[in-house]
Each structure stands twice: as structure tokens, then as C-alpha cells.
Amino acid sequence: MNPEAVAVLIPITAIGGFFAFMIVRTVSKAYTAKLQAQGxxxxxxxxxxxxxxxxxxxxxxxxxxxxxxxxxxxxxxxxxxxxxxxxxx
CATH class of the missing domain: 1.20.5 (Single alpha-helices involved in coiled-coils or other helix-helix interfaces)
Structure with a gap:
């Protein structure tokens, strides 16, 4: 793969991974709160x-x-x- 393309994909992957982590964490907190409310x-x-x-x-x-x-x-x-x-x- 082209080294310039890899240099661009690394920050994009890092930022995308960060936002994906934040979304998953928020959804899991909401799901946990829902389960606790039912409990x-x-x-x-x-x-x-x-x-x-x-x-x-x-x-x-x-x-x-x-x-x-x-x-x-x-x-x-x-x-x-x-x-x-x-x-x-």
C-alpha cells in the first residue's frame, strides 16, 4: 500500500474508532440504565x-x-x- 495513503488512514481510523467507542459507551449506559429501572x-x-x-x-x-x-x-x-x-x- 502507498505510504501516503497509510498516513491518511491512520488518523481517520483513530478518530473513527474514538467516535465508535463513544457511541457504543453511550448506548451501553442507556441500556444499563433501562435494565436497572426494570430491576x-x-x-x-x-x-x-x-x-x-x-x-x-x-x-x-x-x-x-x-x-x-x-x-x-x-x-x-x-x-x-x-x-x-x-x-x-
């Missing part, structure tokens, strides 16, 4: 359990409030159905 799913399960508990608590509160509204509606209905006073003379 941390139990932490996500704890968050999920916390959200489920909160939703259940809110459901109980809504049911209690619905009972209170029903009770209040019954009281108001009884007041309207009760005997009316005679008009003043």
Missing part, C-alpha cells in the same frame, strides 16, 4: 400499593359522605311532609 420495579410496586390504599380510603370517605347526604335528605323530606301550621288570624 427497581419492586419500588414501583410499593408506590402502586400506596396508591391503591389511598384510593380505598377515598372510596370509604365518599361512601360515608353519601350516607350523610341520604340522612340529610330524609330529614329535609320529613320536615316538608310534617303538619303545617294554620295561617295566622
Amino acid at each position: 427497581q420495579a419492586p419500588g414501583g410496586d410499593a408506590r402502586h400499593e400506596e396508591l391503591v390504599a389511598t384510593v380505598e380510603e377515598l372510596r370509604r370517605e365518599v361512601a360515608e359522605l353519601a350516607e350523610r347526604v341520604d340522612f340529610t335528605e330524609r330529614l329535609l323530606a320529613k320536615q316538608h311532609e310534617g303538619p303545617k301550621l294554620a295561617p295566622p288570624r
Whole structure:
């Protein structure tokens, strides 16, 4: 091979190899981070359990409030159905 061509190919190969290494390293870091995020799913399960508990608590509160509204509606209905006073003379 021509020595001048080799002199040009050496820096091109070195620079290309450096950039290829940087790309592979970045991709491998992203892949490792993805695998670690999937491995941390139990932490996500704890968050999920916390959200489920909160939703259940809110459901109980809504049911209690619905009972209170029903009770209040019954009281108001009884007041309207009760005997009316005679008009003043």
C-alpha cells in the first residue's frame, strides 16, 4: 500500500474508532440504565400499593359522605311532609 495513503488512514481510523467507542459507551449506559429501572420495579410496586390504599380510603370517605347526604335528605323530606301550621288570624 502507498505510504501516503497509510498516513491518511491512520488518523481517520483513530478518530473513527474514538467516535465508535463513544457511541457504543453511550448506548451501553442507556441500556444499563433501562435494565436497572426494570430491576427497581419492586419500588414501583410499593408506590402502586400506596396508591391503591389511598384510593380505598377515598372510596370509604365518599361512601360515608353519601350516607350523610341520604340522612340529610330524609330529614329535609320529613320536615316538608310534617303538619303545617294554620295561617295566622
